[in-house]
Amino acid sequence: MLARVSSTPTFKRLPRAVREQQMLDAAVKVFSRQGFHAASMDEIADDAGISKPMVYAYLGTKEELFIACLHRESTRMMEAIAGAAAPDLPADERLWRGLRAFFGFVGAHRDGWAVLYRQARGSQPFAAELAAMRGRLVEVVAGMLDHALRASGREIGATDLEVVAYGLVGASESLADWLADHPEADAGKTATRMMNVAWLGADQLLRGVTWHPPTA
């Protein structure tokens, strides 16, 4: 056994809570760069400046680790959004603030979030976790639309509402992808562009304007 060469002077022992965060940071980084399967536990451990068994001891299996990442990131994101939209503003204002927060978050965590998110869409084990999160978002958006509709004395079928909300959320996710791939792009501008499609359309719907397929 080699005596430890102390050029880097024997790293400190740290309390569990701190190490766990470091591990999660490393995991998010590696998972997003390499993808879930290509990422190796060794590399994650290495990047966290720790050895593999520690990761297993603290965060468990590779899958569990990934879920932990997903969980932390999605929680942070939901908090960012929830903190932005006060419930008693007009609908467009709320939507605008929500979008700004959303794109702001993604813009600030390009690496982390968007790619991590892209990973999760494929593989069964994570679909549940992700679907739950998307569900919460859809619910929020649908609630918002419904609220605005009722305020103007209108109503829409539940499925229609869900699908429209789903479409809006989907468009946002896609633009988030776009944002993550364009490092020079501005989050605020992206949010504005999103509003320009989403809100103009939604606003028409809220006013009772609808489009019908041509009879042909």
Next chain:
Amino acid sequence: MLARVSSTPTFKRLPRAVREQQMLDAAVKVFSRQGFHAASMDEIADDAGISKPMVYAYLGTKEELFIACLHRESTRMMEAIAGAAAPDLPADERLWRGLRAFFGFVGAHRDGWAVLYRQARGSQPFAAELAAMRGRLVEVVAGMLDHALRASGREIGATDLEVVAYGLVGASESLADWLADHPEADAGKTATRMMNVAWLGADQLLRGVTWHPPTA
């Protein structure tokens, strides 16, 4: 070595072109059910009623095989869409037909397409292939919007145009996901709902109406 038990009477030898299609069918099926990594070449070969080395002989590596699947499916889809939208119709009619074709295709290939597509989003090697396809779609949509704009004497910055197109394509992809997950849902209805958000918004934009962030 066992003599071949001929309950299934010694399958025919088939020409390459036919076998290749069978293999691709099997590959699409297995990849979509299991995901790229979980799928094994043995299983694909098995499902195609052939042995593994044949797959390697004809379609190459696992990655190459997956790309071949992606390629075939995306080509089919683009053809379905291209065949639907005649270039000299009014913008909304073209958009409508394009969307109908798109959702129709996805609805008819739920298994195949949507899940396969979801797979590709994650892993680096396929990102290129997928980005190319999405690029073609975005280009088509952007071209359509631009055309409609010019016809009414307006113009938009190139980036704005791209982002809006990207958002529309993204929303469609998301609704396609939704459609793939809801076996009872109707493709035509979904297309109509999509139109109700997308077109009403795009139409406003085409008329020169825009939304601006509140000064606050």
Next chain:
DNA sequence: GAGCATACCTACCCGTGCGTAAGGTTACGC
């Protein structure tokens, strides 16, 4: 300063599955 818990390590096992080597069999041309 003994004892205990917690942080941490090196080294290994072993399943899984991609990719291939080497050989058998059927059909078609001549």
Next chain:
DNA sequence: GCGTAACCTTACGCACGGGTAGGTATGCTC
């Protein structure tokens, strides 16, 4: 009928990486 090329097989090599066994150091408590 017979060669030859295309079709198809069984059986294996081998690397990679998830997960663990078992042992060492460090700091905290009394």
